[in-house]
Amino acid sequence: MNSLYVGSEVGQLKQVIVHRPGTELLRLTPETKEALLFDDLLWVRRAQEEHDMFTQALDDAGAEVLHLDALLRETLSEPAAKEYVLDHTFDERVHGPAAVPALRHMAESMSVAELAELVIGGMTKRELLERIDEPRSVVLHSMAADDLVVSALPNHLFARDASCWVYGGVAVSSMNKPARMREAVTYEAIYRWHPRFTSTDFSRWSEGISDGRATVEGGDVLVLGNGAVLVGMSERTTPQGIERLAKRLFAGGQADRVVALRLPVARHFMHLDTVMTMVDEHSFIEYAGLGDVASYTITPRGLSTGDGDPELNIVGHEPGHAHRAIADALGLHGLRILTAEQDVHSAAREQWDDGCNALAVAPGVVIAYDRTPTSNAFLRESGVDVIEVPGGELGRGRGGPRCMSCPTLRDPVA
Numbered sequence: 417m418n419s420l421y422v423g424s425e426v427g428q429l430k431q432v433i434v435h436r437p438g439t440e441l442l443r444l445t446p447e448t449k450e451a452l453l454f455d456d457l458l459w460v461r462r463a464q465e466e467h468d469m470f471t472q473a474l475d476d477a478g479a480e481v482l483h484l485d486a487l488l489r490e491t492l493s494e495p496a497a498k499e500y501v502l503d504h505t506f507d508e509r510v511h512g513p514a515a516v517p518a519l520r521h522m523a524e525s526m527s528v529a530e531l532a533e534l535v536i537g538g539m540t541k542r543e544l545l546e547r548i549d550e551p552r553s554v555v556l557h558s559m560a561a562d563d564l565v566v567s568a569l570p571n572h573l574f575a576r577d578a579s580c581w582v583y584g585g586v587a588v589s590s591m592n593k594p595a596r597m598r599e600a601v602t603y604e605a606i607y608r609w610h611p612r613f614t615s616t617d618f619s620r621w622s623e624g625i626s627d628g629r630a631t632v633e634g635g636d637v638l639v640l641g642n643g644a645v646l647v648g649m650s651e652r653t654t655p656q657g658i659e660r661l662a663k664r665l666f667a668g669g670q671a672d673r674v675v676a677l678r679l680p681v682a683r684h685f686m687h688l689d690t691v692m693t694m695v696d697e698h699s700f701i702e703y704a705g706l707g708d709v710a711s712y713t714i715t716p717r718g719l720s721t722g723d724g725d726p727e728l729n730i731v732g733h734e735p736g737h738a739h740r741a742i743a744d745a746l747g748l749h750g751l752r753i754l755t756a757e758q759d760v761h762s763a764a765r766e767q768w769d770d771g772c773n774a775l776a777v778a779p780g781v782v783i784a785y786d787r788t789p790t791s792n793a794f795l796r797e798s799g800v801d802v803i804e805v806p807g808g809e810l811g812r813g814r815g816g817p818r819c820m821s822c823p824t825l826r827d828p829v830a
């Protein structure tokens with residue numbers, strides 16, 4: 417097995433990338449939060465403390481925790497990586513041709529730590545002018561002092577979405593929302609140039625340069641195990657993106673069944689993992705309000721995978737047959753679906769607070785927010801070991817423990 421391999425959704429978690437919230441969260445204001453995909457402003461210091469407890473729980477569970485900002489700093493000391501990141505941070509279509517050379521020049525003279533901070537935390541015009549004289553540019557001239565010249569990436573907190581490891585390879589996501597597109601650049605640079613990744617072999621399921629078409633985000637991708645993958649067709653992940661991912665996985669010979677679930681397109685269902693996550697080899701937490709959804713099973717045409725450019729064999733299932741389709745993909749007689757008994761309003765509130773977004777750290781052991789007590793108590797009654805972490809602040813970004821983690825090494829299940 418490679419040193420980077422995610423063999424399942426629930427096997428022992430061994431290594432994971434996370435991102436501790438920083439300056440980028442301080443860029444959220446009542447005016448900008450919506451475009452930045454947050455429902456509220458976070459109290460950043462408390463969010464950091466909560467995040468530290470989350471990483472402690474991961475460490476206690478036996479996972480090596482890698483920090484995205486440290487990986488980015490280490491990556492940026494490689495000249496080609498720096499060049500790549502600068503090329504994708506400063507763009508004539510965003511900053512205008514008059515400002516780009518001066519902005520690049522400023523960034524080139526920064527230390528790797530400053531540059532990583534610029535890339536994730538962004539920079540206002542006022543901060544820029546502390547470093548250089550204002551270049552003649554219509555774009556800059558027409559900006560107010562506290563406008564962001566370089567936008568911030570507050571959703572890096574949700575490390576899951578911009579890249580996801582599936583068996584022996586990684587898909588850097590083609591992100592759906594403009595506020596998140598540049599997150600893929602961070603991961604692309606890390607996977608291409610960081611010594612931890614260049615020193616080992618892995619496959620690529622997609623390169624993450626997005627124009628908003630054929631998008632796939634990691635929150636929609638569940639590694640079921642034994643060559644099966646479950647993908648949500650959601651607000652963020654398109655059918656085109658799923659077909660492309662299936663082709664790459666089949667061509668790489670690492671998966672031979674993809675089940676796609678058609679989710680309602682709505683903010684609270686933004687990713688599959690907001691309504692459905694796996695807790696052990698045959699059990700899933702599922703939101704009561706999900707209802708019967710249509711599904712598809714995609715397999716490579718012909719018998720073997722790993723043949724260059726496989727064609728797709730697609731079978732559609734009527735609403736109500738999704739569990740059957742997943743069980744078949746897993747080779748099981750049936751699934752255990754865990755849906756807490758609670759009134760409709762309380763179920764909706766706990767789902768909004770990421771009660772369905774648990775992160776398995778081993779079969780039957782999950783990390784969940786403390787703010788969803790009914791869901792957690794129900795999981796415990798069902799025999800699941802629940803490790804609670806505080807989510808009072810973190811939960812306001814609409815992402816839970818699974819969203820905040822990007823596993824890079826996880827055991828398969830038997």
Ligand SMILES: NC(=[NH2+])NCCC[C@H](N)C(=O)O
Binds near residue numbers: 454690
């Ligand atoms: N895998 C997830 N459910 N991620 C949640 C991402 C939340 C983030 N604020 C967004 O709207 O994009």
